Amino acid sequence: MEIEEIDVDENIGEVGRVLREHERRRGILIHVLQEIEENNGYLPEGVLRRLSRKLDLPLAEIYSVASFYKMFHFTPRGRKVVKVCLGTACYVRGSKKVLTALEDEFGIKSGETTEDLALTLETVGCVGCCGLAPVTTVNDEVIGETGTKKLEALVRSIKKG
Numbered sequence: 001m002e003i004e005e006i007d008v009d010e011n012i013g014e015v016g017r018v019l020r021e022h023e024r025r026r027g028i029l030i031h032v033l034q035e036i037e038e039n040n041g042y043l044p045e046g047v048l049r050r051l052s053r054k055l056d057l058p059l060a061e062i063y064s065v066a067s068f069y070k071m072f073h074f075t076p077r078g079r080k081v082v083k084v085c086l087g088t089a090c091y092v093r094g095s096k097k098v099l100t101a102l103e104d105e106f107g108i109k110s111g112e113t114t115e116d117l118a119l120t121l122e123t124v125g126c127v128g129c130c131g132l133a134p135v136t137t138v139n140d141e142v143i144g145e146t147g148t149k150k151l152e153a154l155v156r157s158i159k160k161g
């Protein structure tokens with residue numbers, strides 16, 4: 001029998017219909033999560049609870065789906081999300097120093113957000129522009145050759161908001 005010939009309804013009847021409905025809700029789920037993330041900068045628990053009731057999907061399933069994707073976050077993010085590239089090219093050209101300087105300046109570690117939500121600091125593998133190493137991104141805008149002057153300007157802009 002060819003795959004195309006399989007009639008899910010015929011073979012599994014009601015289960016097939018339920019599965020399709022479930023998959024449809026899971027499909028909607030991803031789009032709704034993207035919108036919630038866009039509107040809030042993260043996925044607030046209260047909103048996910050409401051969504052769980054609305055879609056009739058267990059909250060645990062929603063968390064399970066959301067935590068699979070790196071694009072979703074469960075805590076508030078900073079107004080500036082700074083990612084320091086620790087890929088090989090950037091690392092050998094001093095990106096670890098950039099990271100340490102930012103950590104020291106703002107009193108947070110990579111993966112954390114300042115209390116005033118001015119900054120979320122993260123690291124990234126390679127952003128694909130190794131020729132500009134060491135590279136830092138600010139809200140996805142690339143800053144190449146992050147030396148002392150650019151770092152100072154970045155710190156000022158974060159503090160300014």
Ligand code: FES
Pocket residue numbers: 085086087088089090091125126127128129130131133135
């Ligand atoms: S290693 Fe940093 S951009 Fe490639």
